[in-house]
Amino acid sequence: MKKLIVPLITVLTAFLFTACNKSKDQAQNTPQVEGQIVIVAELSGDGKRDKGFKAAEDALQRVPDIKGIFAINDPSGLGAVGALEKAGKLDQVTVIAFDGMPAGKKAIKEGKIYADPIQHPDKIGRECIKAIVAYLSGKDVEPNIDIPATLYTKDTEDSGEPLTPENPTVASTGEKSRGLIGATCMDIANPFFKVIEANMRDEAAKHGYDLIYLGAENDVSKQQKQIKDFLVKEVVAIAVNPTNSEAIGTAVKEANNANVPVFSFDVRVQAEGAKVVSHVGTDNAQGGELAGQAMIDALGAEGGKVVIIDYRGVESCMERVKGFKKVIDAHNAKLQ
Amino acid sequence: MSAIGQLLRKPLTFVSGEYGMAAVLLLLAVFFSVLTIEEKSPEGASAGRKLAKEIINGLDKGPINFPKEGPINFPKNPRIFIASGDNQAGRDFAKTLEDALLKKELTVVGKGIGGPPLILREMEKAGKIDLIATAASMKKLPVFDTYLEQHSDSLIGLIHPKSYRWPVFLTVDNFRNITSQIAVIAILAIGMTMVIITAGIDLSVGSMIALSAVVTCKIIEIMGGEAGAGVPTLVIASVAGIAVCSLAGAFTGLVVSRLCVPPFIATLAMMQVLRGGAFKIAKNDTIFEKVPASFQWLGNGLSFGIPNCVILMLILYIAAHIIMNKTILGRYIYATGANPEAARMSGISPRNIKLIVYAICGATAGLGGVVMASQLQSGAGTYGETYELMVIAAVVVGGTSLFGGKGRIFGTLIGAFIIAVISNGMNILLLGSETQMIVLGLVILIAVILERIRSGEWRNPIGG
Incomplete structure (x- = not known):
């Protein structure tokens, strides 16, 4: 066994060395042309505050002269703000997050976050239920219902709070119910999905439907089970926010076979042969483009190094990164 | 009493033994069964046959339940529309129902097998409808209300197989x-x-x-x-x-x-x-x-x-x-x-x-x-x-x-x-x-x- 240990350690060291070297090259990448924006690192923040904090802290260690951070949602963006505050660099770094949740909006008003492209989860929730009701009433519905993102800055006026779970309306319609709508989202701990829930509940009650809203805790297998349980429960329609666009396909197909219409919200279902009546969601790439433009405006003529805190494996979040990069690349190309 | 005691002894020793958890499982199953008793809808071919019988008997006796305004008398030969879902059970239901009705020389004016928008289009095509026959799971579908609103002058009945109460679990x-x-x-x-x-x-x-x-x-x-x-x-x-x-x-x-x-x-x-x-x-x-x-x-x-x-x-x-x-x-x-x-x-x-x-x-x-x-x-x-x-x-x-x-x-x-x-x-x-x-x-x-x-x-x- 001892004979094995030496080569094992050698191999490990070599592996780490090459991996580190590669990232070192990337980190030392400086703008070639004045005003260009260079994305020096893409770290995964898992959309969470603690992971965002760590990612930003690590990024600051490697690249002390960061000018901007783009985080794909508010929790990881606020984590980055925390790390910058700790390092005393908040005034030198422009943070742009996404979603405009209450905590994010507060940080924007305080000047800690520069801007947020905001989604409108209240509209997503309502439009999704409206589409379901329209379909059940025999109306044809659009296969794509886009809710555009808008940019929220310090100067944006708050136009009334969207419905939050703290002020729910009628919970059950009792005997007169027209039926049950089953909804499942990827992570019920995320306030974004809570706002969707509250608005779905309100809208469903308005039309005489009951709603069950479950969280799948980012486990696609669990979500598949939830959909199967919806079918046993004989729901009239299913609204799904897939934890995995492809893997949820088998469950959607099962619902198709049981003749229960499926609607998706926020994230699409992208499995072959899985039929979804309609998708309601933010155009995430467009939101990412808004973030990219905001970053360009904030950094101005100087440009500089930018770090992206993304969320690997979550498509909606990676779409934002794509949109962000697209605008940055176009900006850099213009300067060359 | 002792006979029951004899009967119970074996399961009781089983429950208190190594597989005591089996008792917990059983209890859970009973618990969920009792709590989930709900209306279940009969499905497929048997539901179609049952409904056909009900329609035929109902026409002999007279009134059939009407969704909005209570029982109503229908003409001897009502114009019937069949609506069902587009899956195996739905298609079986529609087919057996249609076959049974046609055998009795009743008029089936149209069929809508699929989602609500398709059903509505088919209903529009069917012309005058006296009676909608549909699966129990679809009885509350608002598409029928949409149709009723648009044709408020006509008297339309809606009939479905009787649902029964059974634990969903x-x-x-x-x-x-x-x-x-x-x-x-x-x-x-x-x-x-x-x-x-x-x-x-x-x-x-x-x-x-x-x-x-x-x-x-x-x-x-x-x-x-x-x-x-x-x-x-x-x-x-x-x-x-x-x-x-x-x-x-x-x-x-x-x-x-x-x-x-x-x-x-x-x-x-x-x-x-x-x-x-x-x-x-x-x-x-x-x-x-x-x-x-x-x-x-x-x-x-x-x-x-x-x-x-x-x-x-x-x-x-x-x-x-x-x-x-x-x-x-x-x-x-x-x-x-x-x-x-x-x-x-x-x-x-x-x-x-x-x-x-x-x-x-x-x-x-x-x-x-x-x-x-x-x-x-x-x-x-x-x-x-x-x-x-x-x-x-x-x-x-x-x-x-x-x-x-x-x-x-x-x-x-x-x-x-x-x-x-x-x-x-x-x-x-x-x-x-x-x-x-x-x-x-x-x-x-x-x-x-x-x-x-x-x-x-x-x-x-x-x-x-």
């Missing part, structure tokens, strides 16, 4: 659900039971699910090519997925048995390594493009009305039961867990036994990963996260002692079912995921406390 569909939902965890729990009986633990099984799913799907992708993968490819890929995990398990076994690293630490490290590996192979993405629908046979297919993965699970449990109770290996595993020193003195090599159980645990985890990949027709590094905890919970609830030496394979199966029944039952009761977590945690706690009380261990003066 106690349906064939739901049993298929519960069993296929727990299959993956139950299969993993076989290997875990063996490991825990040797007083070890394996935290890496959740990561092995991901690794196996990703390896299997990757090989299907590579071997399948443009023509798509055939059965031999699927088998080879699955075997490869299992083999990789089995090797990983054997490696853990080596580290645990030869280098005497505590299993908790060794498998904790492997959990990270294997999940990272799975993410790397899948390139942080989901592998699905070239995975054929036929791959779903194992995870979602049925044989004789039973899900294939459940048949696989049962076969594995019988095999594991035989291994643990009828073979030398099984005896050695128990001996290693109960008293490794004594086992060594009597000529057993606890090191080899440990190596073997970790390899078996890897193989069952690999198989579980293949089943999950098949259920989801894809593979990704995120699969099976935190499953190790569910698997350990199933084993412990099933009565296996974490201190080794004690445990039953079928106890584990019951433990897995308790977990599945709770989460399924609570989903059907429309309880949110947060309540489910609390209840599941409490049930695990109660199960282990019961086990401690039954074994008398709770009096142990040195504590747990």
Whole structure:
């Protein structure tokens, strides 16, 4: 066994060395042309505050002269703000997050976050239920219902709070119910999905439907089970926010076979042969483009190094990164 | 009285015995059955026949229930429209109903088989409608109200097969659900039971699910090519997925048995390594493009009305039961867990036994990963996260002692079912995921406390 240990350690060291070297090259990448924006690192923040904090802290260690951070949602963006505050660099770094949740909006008003492209989860929730009701009433519905993102800055006026779970309306319609709508989202701990829930509940009650809203805790297998349980429960329609666009396909197909219409919200279902009546969601790439433009405006003529805190494996979040990069690349190309 | 006592004695000794958890399972099933009694709608051909009879009899007697304004008399030969869903049961329903009505020379003016917009279009096409005949599950569909609003001058009746009251929990569909939902965890729990009986633990099984799913799907992708993968490819890929995990398990076994690293630490490290590996192979993405629908046979297919993965699970449990109770290996595993020193003195090599159980645990985890990949027709590094905890919970609830030496394979199966029944039952009761977590945690706690009380261990003066 001892004979094995030496080569094992050698191999490990070599592996780490090459991996580190590669990232070192990337980190030392400086703008070639004045005003260009260079994305020096893409770290995964898992959309969470603690992971965002760590990612930003690590990024600051490697690249002390960061000018901007783009985080794909508010929790990881606020984590980055925390790390910058700790390092005393908040005034030198422009943070742009996404979603405009209450905590994010507060940080924007305080000047800690520069801007947020905001989604409108209240509209997503309502439009999704409206589409379901329209379909059940025999109306044809659009296969794509886009809710555009808008940019929220310090100067944006708050136009009334969207419905939050703290002020729910009628919970059950009792005997007169027209039926049950089953909804499942990827992570019920995320306030974004809570706002969707509250608005779905309100809208469903308005039309005489009951709603069950479950969280799948980012486990696609669990979500598949939830959909199967919806079918046993004989729901009239299913609204799904897939934890995995492809893997949820088998469950959607099962619902198709049981003749229960499926609607998706926020994230699409992208499995072959899985039929979804309609998708309601933010155009995430467009939101990412808004973030990219905001970053360009904030950094101005100087440009500089930018770090992206993304969320690997979550498509909606990676779409934002794509949109962000697209605008940055176009900006850099213009300067060359 | 004594006759009843005689009858009850046997089940009572059973309940208070080793399989006391079976009683808990039974209680849970009864509990959920009572709570989920709801209106169920008859479906398919039999529902069509029943409804046809009702219409024909009803026309002889006169009034038929009208949705808005109470019973009403219809013309002798009403214009009937049939609406149903576009699935097997819906089509059967429509066909038998139409055939039966036409046989009696009644007028069927149109059929709408599909989603509400299609039904509405078909109704518009059908002209004047006197009576809508539809499946019970569709009776509340607002599309009929839409039609009524637009044709407020006409008198339209709506008839559907009488629904009956039955627990949603106690349906064939739901049993298929519960069993296929727990299959993956139950299969993993076989290997875990063996490991825990040797007083070890394996935290890496959740990561092995991901690794196996990703390896299997990757090989299907590579071997399948443009023509798509055939059965031999699927088998080879699955075997490869299992083999990789089995090797990983054997490696853990080596580290645990030869280098005497505590299993908790060794498998904790492997959990990270294997999940990272799975993410790397899948390139942080989901592998699905070239995975054929036929791959779903194992995870979602049925044989004789039973899900294939459940048949696989049962076969594995019988095999594991035989291994643990009828073979030398099984005896050695128990001996290693109960008293490794004594086992060594009597000529057993606890090191080899440990190596073997970790390899078996890897193989069952690999198989579980293949089943999950098949259920989801894809593979990704995120699969099976935190499953190790569910698997350990199933084993412990099933009565296996974490201190080794004690445990039953079928106890584990019951433990897995308790977990599945709770989460399924609570989903059907429309309880949110947060309540489910609390209840599941409490049930695990109660199960282990019961086990401690039954074994008398709770009096142990040195504590747990």
